[in-house]
Amino acid sequence: MSQKPxxxxxxxxxxxxxxxxxxxxxxxxxxxxxFNWLYAQRYGGRFLLRIEDTDRERNSPExxxxxxxxxxxxxxxxxxxxxxxxxxxxxxxxxxxxxxxxGHAYRCYSPPAEIEAARDAVKAENASRKTxxxxxxxxxxxxxxxxxxxxxxxxxxVPPAIRLKAPRDGSTRVDDHVQGTVTxxxxxxxxxxxxxSDGNPTYNLAVVVDDHDMGVTHVVRxxxxxxxxxxxxxxYEAMGWAVPEWAHVPLIHGPDGAKLSxxxxxxxVEAYRAMGYLxxxxxxxxxxxGWSHGDDEIISTPQLIAWFDLDGIGKSAARFDFAKLESLxxxxxxxxxxxxxxxxxxQLLPYIPRGNEVANALASGAGPKLRALMPxxxxxxxxxxxILDGAAxxxxxxxxxxxEKAGKLIDAPAxxxxxxxxxxxxxxxxxxxxxxxxxxxAYAEETGVKLGKIAQPLRAALTGSSVSPxxxxxxxxxxxAEALARIKDQAG
RNA sequence: GCUCCCUUCGUCUAUCGGUUAGGACGCGAGAUUUUCAAUCUUGAAAGACGGGUUCGACUCCCGUAGGGAGCGCCA
Numbered sequence: 386m387s388q389k390p391x392x393x394x395x396x397x398x399x400x401x402x403x404x405x406x407x408x409x410x411x412x413x414x415x416x417x418x419x420f421n422w423l424y425a426q427r428y429g430g431r432f433l434l435r436i437e438d439t440d441r442e443r444n445s446p447e448x449x450x451x452x453x454x455x456x457x458x459x460x461x462x463x464x465x466x467x468x469x470x471x472x473x474x475x476x477x478x479x480x481x482x483x484x485x486x487x488g489h490a491y492r493c494y495s496p497p498a499e500i501e502a503a504r505d506a507v508k509a510e511n512a513s514r515k516t517x518x519x520x521x522x523x524x525x526x527x528x529x530x531x532x533x534x535x536x537x538x539x540x541x542x543v544p545p546a547i548r549l550k551a552p553r554d555g556s557t558r559v560d561d562h563v564q565g566t567v568t569x570x571x572x573x574x575x576x577x578x579x580x581x582s583d584g585n586p587t588y589n590l591a592v593v594v595d596d597h598d599m600g601v602t603h604v605v606r607x608x609x610x611x612x613x614x615x616x617x618x619x620x621y622e623a624m625g626w627a628v629p630e631w632a633h634v635p636l637i638h639g640p641d642g643a644k645l646s647x648x649x650x651x652x653x654v655e656a657y658r659a660m661g662y663l664x665x666x667x668x669x670x671x672x673x674x675g676w677s678h679g680d681d682e683i684i685s686t687p688q689l690i691a692w693f694d695l696d697g698i699g700k701s702a703a704r705f706d707f708a709k710l711e712s713l714x715x716x717x718x719x720x721x722x723x724x725x726x727x728x729x730x731x732q733l734l735p736y737i738p739r740g741n742e743v744a745n746a747l748a749s750g751a752g753p754k755l756r757a758l759m760p761x762x763x764x765x766x767x768x769x770x771x772i773l774d775g776a777a778x779x780x781x782x783x784x785x786x787x788x789e790k791a792g793k794l795i796d797a798p799a800x801x802x803x804x805x806x807x808x809x810x811x812x813x814x815x816x817x818x819x820x821x822x823x824x825x826x827a828y829a830e831e832t833g834v835k836l837g838k839i840a841q842p843l844r845a846a847l848t849g850s851s852v853s854p855x856x857x858x859x860x861x862x863x864x865x866a867e868a869l870a871r872i873k874d875q876a877g
Numbered sequence: 878g879c880u881c882c883c884u885u886c887g888u889c890u891a892u893c894g895g896u897u898a899g900g901a902c903g904c905g906a907g908a909u910u911u912u913c914a915a916u917c918u919u920g921a922a923a924g925a926c927g928g929g930u931u932c933g934a935c936u937c938c939c940g941u942a943g944g945g946a947g948c949g950c951c952a
Contacts, residue, residue, distance in 0.1 A: 405952045437952060497950060504949095511878060522879070525948075546950050564882070573880060573948085581950040588952050611881070612947050633882095635945085640888080642944065670889095673901090677890055680900040699890085701883045702945060709889065709902045719915075765914035775913095790912095825911090840911035852913045 398430025399602045402456075402463070403470075403592070405437040406448035409653030410455030412705070413607065413637045413645065416671040420634060421605045422461040423672070423693040433599055434463040438471045439591055455654040460664050460686075468599065470591050477586035480594050480624070481547050481579050489623035490579060492545035493531040500527050526575040547580035549619060557615045562632040562695040564608065569615040577616050589613060593620040596629060605632040605695065632695045635675055635702040645705060659736045661768030662710065663729070666717040670710045674703040683716060715767040723759040730755075730769050743773060746780035754779045754862045761854030778848040779862070784874040791845035799842035800877030802834070806843065807872045816865045818857040825857070846875040 402418040404410065410418070425432035434456070438444045453467065484490035504527055511522045529548055539545070552571045559567045579590035586594075592613075596604060604614070611633045621628045639645045657667055669684055676699065678684065678692045718726065731747070734740035747755060755762075755776050766772045778785070787795065795803075809828055813820065825843070829836045844856045847868060853859055860868045 403952095407952080440951060443951080493950095500950085508878080515878075524879070548950095567881065569880075575948090578950050583950075585950085587950070592952090607946090608882070609946055610952095613952095635883080638945080644945085673889065675889085680891065682889090682901050699883095703890090704888060706888050706902070712902055715915090761914095794912095822911090829911095835911090837911050844912060850912090854913085856911060 398428040399600045400425050400605055401433040401435055401601050403435040403437050404452050407443045408448055409451040411653055415654050417606055418461050419671055426690040427693050431464045434467040436467055436469050438469055458658055459654055474586055477591050477594050484623055490547050490549050491532055493529045493548045494539055494543045494545050495529055503527050529576055544582040546578045546582040548576040548578050551576050551619050557618050559614045559631055563698045564633050589616050593617045597626050601629055603630045608633040608635055634698055638702045638704045640704055661770035662714050663717045666714040670713050675699045711767040718763050718766055727756050733769055751780045757862050761858050785849035787849045790851035791849055794842045794845040795875050802839055803846055803872050804876035807869055807876055818861045821860050822857045846872050
């Protein structure tokens with residue numbers, strides 16, 4: 386396959402991720418951020434971050450921190466400082482005034498209650514037409530009477546909102562890299578408010594002004610903003626500014642096809658971190674949701690950067706599938722160097738339940754053991770948590786609590802064998818997996834028992850479980866004293 | 878209700894008018910094996926429905942059904 390240069394110089398691409406800090410960085414937002422980031426990397430452009438914090442009630446510093454933290458963990462580094470949209474309110478107001486001055490906006494004195502009543506009235510009218518079997522419905526738009534009324538009629542003491550004087554005829558086109566060309570009849574778009582009656586800018590105005598001022602060339606965001614693209618286009622045109630390129634990416638759905646809820650994965654990325662997923666695996670999974678490159682499934686980040694493009698994104702929503710994420714994560718765990726895994730686990734501990742206990746255990750001797758067993762542990766783990774669970778026997782206290790299956794393995798003959806083994810191994814000079822295996826095999830042959838018959842009780846005695854890394858590795862890592870003690874604990 | 882978008886195995890997807898419709902996850906079987914994994918081999922599994930256009934349609938067009946998004950002085 387042909388590979389284009391990773392960064393075609395001086396394309397001047399500027400993208401941005403613009404979350405509102407109402408909670409944490411949820412998984413859909415993470416994918417949007419990833420697409421933006423990849424696009425910037427692909428074309429050697431800039432990836433900016435803007436916090437849409439104009440709604441002061443639904444906005445907190447903690448939420449901002451959570452978003453920055455999530456992006457950092459995912460490895461999506463942004464250029465420059467994060468921009469606060471709220472801090473730019475004066476600039477937004479100035480633009481609203483400019484639009485007023487140029488005749489592209491007007492003051493609307495209709496109080497909110499009146500607007501709502503007007504909308505309700507149309508709705509009721511349409512409902513009654515429906516019951517009459519009529520189909521001549523009217524749009525539920527609110528057309529402000531102040532659009533054409535002279536300012537001299539303005540009521541005293543009523544603070545006006547400023548509305549865009551949107552075109553009434555024709556249509557507004559959105560040429561979108563994902564959605565194609567979507568046309569909105571202007572009669573379906575009302576005169577949106579750009580400045581509230583309390584003097585604060587609204588979202589659509591703020592976004593346009595900020596994107597323009599920040600030099601954003603490509604707006605990549607969720608399809609839920611598609612109609613906003615049309616409204617924003619009208620603002621761009623009113624200002625005579627260049628309209629950016631659009632790419633409205635489909636949303637992520639839950640396993641049942643409905644909107645992603647917390648129950649199925651609309652979690653913050655920090656939740657995925659706590660579940661033991663690797664950033665590279667999450668990136669790989671997320672990008673494959675709606676985007677593909679032939680039959681390639683496991684795609685490294687450099688490869689992703691070389692291949693990614695907006696036009697390859699599909700239009701249909703994808704369902705979130707934990708099983709596939711797990712499988713991918715397992716692959717990434719297996720291919721991550723042991724030392725790096727060890728570090729990642731250490732860094733993860735503050736974020737997981739009982740992480741402190743594990744941290745203490747690792748500090749007091751279990752660390753090197755975990756490290757030594759890593760090759761065996763990572764092969765059977767889907768998440769970092771699996772590695773920790775698989776290693777828990779290392780810091781378990783004697784006498785070990787046996788799970789149900791392990792308990793059944795320790796029957797009378799097994800107890801006797803464990804006693805024999807303890808005796809046979811007591812004087813062992815060499816405590817390596819190979820040496821131990823040779824000894825145990827010899828014992829099995831002597832007594833005419835299959836190796837499995839002796840290895841399973843041994844595993845149960847050493848780990849308290851019927852499932853573990855290879856027993857001889859386990860025994861070696863545990864050390865002679867501890868291993869023998871554990872065996873004797875269960876011996877007859 | 879109105880506007881817009883979507884529809885290939887259970888899931889993510891490939892196919893850009895001619896293929897035995899491919900891959901991956903998951904699931905089944907087998908090999909390997911001290912358990913569990915990992916690995917390898919292998920099986921089942923899809924073009925929502927109905928009309929067109931065409932020599933030929935998963936692919937293009939229309940309709941139906943189903944799903945989703947948007948319709949705020951929220952973002």
